[in-house]
Amino acid sequence: MDYSFTKKQEELREKTAAFVAREIPREVARKVDETGEFPHELMRKLADEGFWKINVPTKYGGDGGNVIDLMIFFQEISRALPVLSWTAGDVLLYGNNILKVNGNEEQREKYLPGLMKGDLLFCFALTEPDAGSDAANIAMSAKQRGGEYLLNGNKMFISGASVANIAVTNTRTGPDRYNGITSFLVDTSSEGYSATPIKKLGYKGSDTCEVVYKDVRVEEQDILGGTECLNKGWQQMMRLLNGERLVLSACANGISEAVLAETISYVKKRKKSGSPGIKFQAIEHKIAEMAAQLEAARQLSFYSAWLMAEGKECVRETSMCKVFCAETGKQIAHGGMEITGAYGYDMESDIQRFFRDIPILAIGGGTSQIQKNVIAKTLGL
Ligand SMILES: Cc1cc2nc3c(=O)[nH]c(=O)nc-3n(C[C@H](O)[C@H](O)[C@H](O)COP(=O)(O)OP(=O)(O)OC[C@H]3O[C@@H](n4cnc5c(N)ncnc54)[C@H](O)[C@@H]3O)c2cc1C
Incomplete structure (x- = not known):
C-alpha cells in the first residue's frame, strides 16, 4: 500500500x-x-x-x-x-x-x-427545521405542473445560499422515505427564492442561511441528472458521502496543524523569555500528545482516501476518519487554548478563531454520533 x-x-x-x-x-x-x-x-x-x-x-x-x-x-x-x-x-x-x-x-x-x-457559485440545500441528521425526513414539496415543478418549503443552515447562483435543492416528490426524494438545480434569481444569513459562532463569512421557497418554478430538465433521476435524490446523495467525509477530515486536520504550530511557537517564546511556568514537562507532554493525535488523524485520512481512490470499499474507514479527525481537532483546539492561557483567549489570537471554527466539523456532513452509528452498523451491530 x-x-x-x-x-x-x-x-x-x-x-x-x-x-x-x-x-x-x-x-x-x-x-x-x-x-x-x-x-x-x-x-x-x-x-x-x-x-x-x-x-x-x-x-x-x-x-x-x-x-x-x-x-x-x-x-x-x-x-x-x-x-x-x-x-x-x-x-x-x-x-x-x-x-x-x-x-x-x-x-x-x-x-x-x-x-x-x-x-x-452553487450551494447544497438539504437540511430543514425538522430534518438534520435524519435527512430523509425532508418535507419541502415539489409539485409537478406540466413540464415544470413548483417548490415550497424552508431550508435551514444552507451555506452560501444568499450568494450562490444555483441551489442544489432536495425535495419530497413521493411518499417513500428514500425513494421519494428529488434534487433540483434551482436558479436562485427565481421569483419566490429568498435567503437570510444566520449569525453563528465560527466559520464567519460562509453565508449560512435560512432559505424560503415560495412557489419557486423549476423546469423538469433541472432535475439533477435529468428526468430519469426523479425520486433518485437519496441515492445521488449517498454517492457523495465518502468524498465529503474525507474532505471535511482534511479541513479538521488543517485546523489542528495550525493550532499545533501556534501553540509550539507560543511555548518557545515563553521559554526564551524565561517564564518559569512554561518549562513544566507536563506542557511538553501535552504538546507531544497533540502531535501524535494529529499524525494518527493524517494517516487515517490519507489511508482512507487511498482506499477510495483505488475504488475499494471504504464506508467504515471514511466514517472513522470523519469522527476521529473532527474530535481530535476539537481536543487539539482545546489543548492549544489551555496551553496558551489568556493569550489564546484574547480576540487578537488565532487560537480562539480556530477554537470557534473547529466544532462545525463534528456537525456538518454527518455529526460524530451519526458517523459512530455508521461504524457500528459496519461492525454488524
Ligand atoms: C455552519 C453550518 C453550515 C451548514 N451548512 C449546510 C449546508 O450547506 N447544507 C445543508 O443541507 N445543511 C447544512 N448544515 C446543517 C448540518 O448539516 C446539520 O446541522 C447537521 O446535519 C445536523 O443536523 P441538526 O443540526 O439538525 O442536528 P440534529 O440532527 O437535531 O442532532 C442533534 C444532536 O443529536 C444527535 N443525533 C441525532 N440523531 C442521532 C442518532 N440517530 N443517533 C445518535 N445521535 C443522534 C446529533 O449527533 C447531535 O448531536 C450546516 C450547519 C452549520 C452549523
Missing part, C-alpha cells in the same frame, strides 16, 4: 501553500472573521489561479484530480482561513463534484465552464 503524493499532488500542495502564504496573511484571515463577509475577493483570486479546475475531468477542461487532490487543497487552506475552505466547497463540492458524480452531460456542459472561471 502506497499513499504518498504523486508529483502532481505535491505540486498542488506547494501551489496552495504558496497561495496561502501570499494571499492570506493573518490580518486578512482576521478581517474575514471580524466582518463575517463572504470572501469574494479571495474566491476570485483562487479562480484566477485555476484552483476551481482541480476536480473537473480533463474532458471538460479541468485538471482531472480526485479526492486526494481535494484534500490537499482543503487542508492547506484550512491552516490559514478555515472558512475559505467552506466557501471553496460552493464550487469544488456543491458545483463540480455534484455535477461530476450526479449531473448529466447537458448539465455538466452548461455549468462546469462557469464554475471553473469563478463566475458561478
Whole structure:
C-alpha cells in the first residue's frame, strides 16, 4: 500500500501553500472573521489561479484530480482561513463534484465552464427545521405542473445560499422515505427564492442561511441528472458521502496543524523569555500528545482516501476518519487554548478563531454520533 503524493499532488500542495502564504496573511484571515463577509475577493483570486479546475475531468477542461487532490487543497487552506475552505466547497463540492458524480452531460456542459472561471457559485440545500441528521425526513414539496415543478418549503443552515447562483435543492416528490426524494438545480434569481444569513459562532463569512421557497418554478430538465433521476435524490446523495467525509477530515486536520504550530511557537517564546511556568514537562507532554493525535488523524485520512481512490470499499474507514479527525481537532483546539492561557483567549489570537471554527466539523456532513452509528452498523451491530 502506497499513499504518498504523486508529483502532481505535491505540486498542488506547494501551489496552495504558496497561495496561502501570499494571499492570506493573518490580518486578512482576521478581517474575514471580524466582518463575517463572504470572501469574494479571495474566491476570485483562487479562480484566477485555476484552483476551481482541480476536480473537473480533463474532458471538460479541468485538471482531472480526485479526492486526494481535494484534500490537499482543503487542508492547506484550512491552516490559514478555515472558512475559505467552506466557501471553496460552493464550487469544488456543491458545483463540480455534484455535477461530476450526479449531473448529466447537458448539465455538466452548461455549468462546469462557469464554475471553473469563478463566475458561478452553487450551494447544497438539504437540511430543514425538522430534518438534520435524519435527512430523509425532508418535507419541502415539489409539485409537478406540466413540464415544470413548483417548490415550497424552508431550508435551514444552507451555506452560501444568499450568494450562490444555483441551489442544489432536495425535495419530497413521493411518499417513500428514500425513494421519494428529488434534487433540483434551482436558479436562485427565481421569483419566490429568498435567503437570510444566520449569525453563528465560527466559520464567519460562509453565508449560512435560512432559505424560503415560495412557489419557486423549476423546469423538469433541472432535475439533477435529468428526468430519469426523479425520486433518485437519496441515492445521488449517498454517492457523495465518502468524498465529503474525507474532505471535511482534511479541513479538521488543517485546523489542528495550525493550532499545533501556534501553540509550539507560543511555548518557545515563553521559554526564551524565561517564564518559569512554561518549562513544566507536563506542557511538553501535552504538546507531544497533540502531535501524535494529529499524525494518527493524517494517516487515517490519507489511508482512507487511498482506499477510495483505488475504488475499494471504504464506508467504515471514511466514517472513522470523519469522527476521529473532527474530535481530535476539537481536543487539539482545546489543548492549544489551555496551553496558551489568556493569550489564546484574547480576540487578537488565532487560537480562539480556530477554537470557534473547529466544532462545525463534528456537525456538518454527518455529526460524530451519526458517523459512530455508521461504524457500528459496519461492525454488524
Ligand atoms: C455552519 C453550518 C453550515 C451548514 N451548512 C449546510 C449546508 O450547506 N447544507 C445543508 O443541507 N445543511 C447544512 N448544515 C446543517 C448540518 O448539516 C446539520 O446541522 C447537521 O446535519 C445536523 O443536523 P441538526 O443540526 O439538525 O442536528 P440534529 O440532527 O437535531 O442532532 C442533534 C444532536 O443529536 C444527535 N443525533 C441525532 N440523531 C442521532 C442518532 N440517530 N443517533 C445518535 N445521535 C443522534 C446529533 O449527533 C447531535 O448531536 C450546516 C450547519 C452549520 C452549523
